[in-house]
Amino acid sequence: MGTYNLDKIENLTENDTVIIGVSSDYGAIYGNGAIDGPKTIREASLQFSGVNYEIFKNFYDFNVLDYGDIKHYNDLKSFMEEIEKISSQISSINAYPIYIGGTHLITYPIIKGLNCHKKDVGLIWIDSHLDFMDEYPKGQKYNMATSLRRIIEIENIRPDNIAIIGVHGNTQGAEEIKSAKDTIPSIYSMNYIEKIGLNNIISILKNQFKNIKYLYLSLDLDVIDPAFAPGVSVPEPGGFTSREILQIIRSLGPISNGMDIVEYNPRMDSSLITAKLACSLIIENILYKKGNPHDE
Ligand SMILES: [Mn+2]
Numbered sequence: 001m002g003t004y005n006l007d008k009i010e011n012l013t014e015n016d017t018v019i020i021g022v023s024s025d026y027g028a029i030y031g032n033g034a035i036d037g038p039k040t041i042r043e044a045s046l047q048f049s050g051v052n053y054e055i056f057k058n059f060y061d062f063n064v065l066d067y068g069d070i071k072h073y074n075d076l077k078s079f080m081e082e083i084e085k086i087s088s089q090i091s092s093i094n095a096y097p098i099y100i101g102g103t104h105l106i107t108y109p110i111i112k113g114l115n116c117h118k119k120d121v122g123l124i125w126i127d128s129h130l131d132f133m134d135e136y137p138k139g140q141k142y143n144m145a146t147s148l149r150r151i152i153e154i155e156n157i158r159p160d161n162i163a164i165i166g167v168h169g170n171t172q173g174a175e176e177i178k179s180a181k182d183t184i185p186s187i188y189s190m191n192y193i194e195k196i197g198l199n200n201i202i203s204i205l206k207n208q209f210k211n212i213k214y215l216y217l218s219l220d221l222d223v224i225d226p227a228f229a230p231g232v233s234v235p236e237p238g239g240f241t242s243r244e245i246l247q248i249i250r251s252l253g254p255i256s257n258g259m260d261i262v263e264y265n266p267r268m269d270s271s272l273i274t275a276k277l278a279c280s281l282i283i284e285n286i287l288y289k290k291g292n293p294h295d296e
Pocket of ligand 1: 104144
């Protein structure tokens with residue numbers, strides 16, 4: 001991101017935003033490539049000035065630090081424990097983390113880490129997919145298709161503190177859909193969002209989470225239409241436009257306490273379209289969330 005480097009998580013303060021790469025293909029089912037996500041998004045960020053035209057603020061006026069990538073392990077269990085540990089440390093300091101995946105599996109250890117400190121966790125899952133399989137394929141419990149199902153099983157995570165937005169498409173099974181609908185009351189599908197209007201859905205979400213102590217946003221880039229974000233492992237036509245996803249992040253960013261951007265796969269991308277959208281989402285999340293630096 002062209003930001004200052006952070007040596008140790010312990011050096012963070014609650015006013016800081018920290019970028020953390022979670023560079024791994026663990027959890028991939030439909031092809032590798034997410035492991036190069038953080039590196040490619042950092043490279044794509046070099047052409048950004050940091051100044052947003054609309055609100056005329058500069059990214060570099062804020063305390064944004066780059067932790068680099070989380071240490072990789074050759075076994076999934078150790079890697080997930082490392083993510084969980086980092087998430088736990090950052091949330092105890094109350095700094096704002098932005099995790100760059102990696103597959104959607106990474107959200108599970110991130111939320112598990114939060115839970116050590118935060119009893120009242122809200123989660124907005126922005127995704128084409130429910131990721132609600134118990135095992136997929138049979139016997140596999142930890143991957144991009146099971147991540148939200150594992151999150152539901154974490155102690156103190158309540159299904160009514162979770163909202164899913166943007167679900168659509170033709171790749172999910174009937175059982176998975178039924179089981180998610182039976183468990184999570186707030187699922188706003190893409191057709192429903194179109195019918196009610198995105199602004200109204202954003203108002204509903206702001207109201208739903210207004211008393212939550214810690215709100216986490218998990219953004220799977222495949223919720224964006226492949227025309228705008230082709231660089232994902234499971235593209236799903238009929239998704240949000242770039243303008244819509246920017247609006248979602250500008251609106252929900254300010255009420256959130258942390259977020260991730262997952263499933264970026266550079267091997268599927270074209271001319272870094274998806275990486276540059278990811279950079280814009282990160283920059284605007286920070287600028288809209290922090291307000292005017294000179295007011296602070
Ligand atoms: Mn997902």
